[in-house]
């Protein structure tokens with residue numbers, strides 16, 4: 001009977017100078033980092049489960065400490081039984097009567113649980129010899145709802161309604177898988193849009209995005225309105241009228257300011273405005289959404305859990321759900337969020353600007369297409385072109401589309417050399 005015998009954590013940081021990224025209005029020096037974990041078993045098959053939380057710089061210390069606090073939950077467990085009941089394991093971790101005091105269901109502890117849950121899914125998918133998207137899509141509707149905790153959701157989504165959504169998507173799954181394999185899943189790119197880039201680089205990267213086949217780009221805004229207006233003008237001219245341009249304020253504004261700023265940028269035909277204000281402010285987003293309609297409001301990369309998504313949907317405060325692979329409590333909670341979005345008929349365009357987020361989140365979007373919404377209409381996964389080389393299964397983005405990974409696992413595994421080279425020692429961390 002194989003057991004989980006080790007949970008190893010690593011403080012992995014890529015200095016800004018090593019990325020191709022620039023800054024956004026709230027994160028001028030993004031030292032992209034990962035609080036990373038490896039689950040080791042004594043099964044003798046050499047397979048490990050890998051998971052991580054995307055953080056920035058100093059924040060990684062805190063996140064790594066939270067991961068370490070979960071070691072006792074994992075080590076010693078029987079592998080088969082644990083992986084066969086990931087719904088039960090999720091509930092046990094999320095509702096732990098002592099750790100939930102640090103949330104509940106939000107912040108570093110919740111994200112640490114997410115990393116453990118994702119690592120367990122990575123291990124389960126590797127043992128099944130399947131990429132995660134296909135493993136999830138092969139589960140029956142009953143097995144899928146068994147992964148979801150409907151506590152606090154049932155006023156908006158019941159287990160029966162979720163089953164109905166999943167059953168409705170059953171016919172045509174095989175045909176959709178064929179399409180996914182042949183055509184890939186649509187992507188948009190944030191690569192041109194960072195605030196740190198000069199006008200010449202912005203224009204060049206916009207033109208390159210069009211050549212590479214993207215039909216939507218995203219620009220960071222919110223630093224200075226004069227700059228934003230000039231940069232949007234440059235971008236619009238470079239991409240032409242046929243390519244959509246979304247803007248992302250990374251939580252920069254208060255509600256009234258957001259409305260004024262978006263009004264000023266409206267002539268550029270915005271595909272959406274993202275994170276206009278605090279990610280916790282459901283009613284503020286609803287006010288912004290009403291005022292700037294028909295410009296869609298997008299958010300979710302900092303939404304703490306499924307309950308927050310439920311409220312955003314109930315309040316009609318967003319029209320694009322931007323779930324993130326490592327913000328909430330892992331695959332299970334993201335399945336709940338996909339089901340909520342399907343219930344409310346709102347499109348999902350996952351967030352992926354960070355380390356390894358593209359690699360991880362594509363599995364959820366592809367699963368959604370096969371087994372939940374059954375649609376890629378107006379849906380896109382974010383793409384940012386950096387740090388993919390550190391992952392064992394880097395994303396395959398061509399002609400503006402993600403081509404599905406076929407390697408077993410959840411896409412979360414970093415190369416051992418990258419872990420070793422970029423893991424910080426406590427001395428390096430203290431030196432800053």
Ligand SMILES: C[C@H](O)[C@@H](O)[C@@H](O)[C@H](O)C(=O)O
Nearest residue numbers: 024027030190248352353354
């Ligand atoms: C610091 C990060 O790159 C963020 O700017 C990024 O996640 C961003 O919000 C995005 O939407 O990609």
